Amino acid sequence: MSALLEFRGVTKRFGGLTANHNITFDVAENEIVSVIGPNGAGKSTLFKMISSFLPTTSGEIRFQGERISNLKPHTVARKGVVRTFQETTIFKSMTVRESVIVAQHLRATASLAGYFWGSKAARADVQAFGEYADELIDFLGLSNIRNELASNLPQGHLRALGVAIGLATDPKILLLDEPFAGMNHDETMSMVHLVRKVRDDRRVTILLVEHDMSAVMSISDRIVVLNFGEMIAEGTPAEIQANERVIEAYLGSEDDAIGV
């Protein structure tokens, strides 16, 4: 299987601090890959470079063979590489349905002026946006809160809303930023189920970053481990759990056990 997303010697420096150093790995189509590492390992930085929220210092990230690093966030999204955020990054005063409708921006066929005048294409779009929003909302199990304001939603639902917003753009690969952070066991399991469903039913490749190792063990096909900006291991969950350097890195950090 050829790689969908390729990291080639990706390096990011903030002044004297190297947040990512020479990161090289691939994500194949329809895989679920997790990037894990203790706090400050450089996971978020890597994510921001994939979606061009940050430029790389050197190296490049390719999607379907095309460079996507050092562009603009909306350009990267247009190519089908879409990130979700942690739950504070939402459209607070929109309802679930409004958020999912506005997120279908990339599916629009009419021009902005067309929407203003109510052209035929625009009316068809509006109809299609509504229908697709309802489909996604049902798919993600948000049906009974579709008209709730995002600011009124509990954390678990906000994560699902984040996924709904991401999916509404019709991505080829979805980047999830700490989807299990702060969740208890049951919540984590239902989120794991949801992410799998997205991959299996909608054929969306998943790359996620996580701080907590136990959560990603059951979900990932492969895991990449970062520590102090360096990639220290790559492999299947079983290989990662048995890896000396990984155990060391996680034992060295005070706040987390390896989770086995």
Next chain:
Amino acid sequence: MSVAGESRSTGMRHGINRRTLVGVAVFLLAVFVVIPLLIAASGRTDFYYTLTSVALLSIASAGVWLMFYIGRINIGQGAFALIGAYVSAILVTKAGMSFWLSLPIAGVFAAGVAVLIGLPILRLKGVYFAMISLVLTQVVTLAALALPITNGAKGITSIPLPGEVSILGLTLIPDFATMENSRLAFYYTACVLMVLTFAAMYRLVNSRLGHICRSMQQNEELASSIGINIAYIRVIVFAISSFLGGIGGAMFGAIAQSVYPSSFQVADSINFMLNCFLGGLGYVFGPMLGTLVLYFGWDLLFESGKYQLLIYASLLIFLMLVLPNGLLSIRLDRLRRTHR
């Protein structure tokens, strides 16, 4: 029709729609028939000038309101009103152009300036954008003082009144100079422009561009991650805003038949913004009500002499504290209650 609105219970939606329709009809009747009749009956023709000003200022304020809609505090609308006023005045006096042609050109010119300076300054947010937009008014005033074409501090005076517009010998708009009551003509012109502006604003806010603006106001990062070119949208919105400023300014110049560097000042820019705050940032018709209340409020306070500004400012602060969502929130709250 609002995509977002459809998500709410349609029954309520229709109820409000019928209400809105009746409201619009009453408003149009009042503006175009009742008010002119009342003024004619009372003989207070000076009210034409006051209400014309309110209508034009509300057009410029509508632009500022739209900037709030993408999360930018624009205290620079005076700059674009001044630009519009000068462009129209220069075209009419120096090129002999019809005012009616110079009016849209003034708007487009102001929008063009906004595009040029918008690209760099719209990256700024919050108080930084607000400050730079404030400075803009001062910069345009200084430019008007310095440039030869604007005639410095003496300004441009004796601008002829708007002339006739006719197609194939059919008079669409009569020559304002030959009218016995050009005040009434200006009143009608301003009101027609105001109605067009707010109809377009209503449509815009409820169409896709409006939804995109709202998404940007709430979270620019998320908006760009779903593929919205936020830099482009910001420039478009700034251009629309400045177009409205230019139109408002050009109309003022035509009524006063003169333009000076001091025609629009920093205080005007601030007032445009306050009009939006007062009317309510969440309501598209907010700037209209805000402008009316603020304009008359200022006039009423005229009696209080040297305390005018103090009372005015204190009242504004008080109003914003009790009604953080603007005057129109009173009406909406009541509606909501009756619907529950």
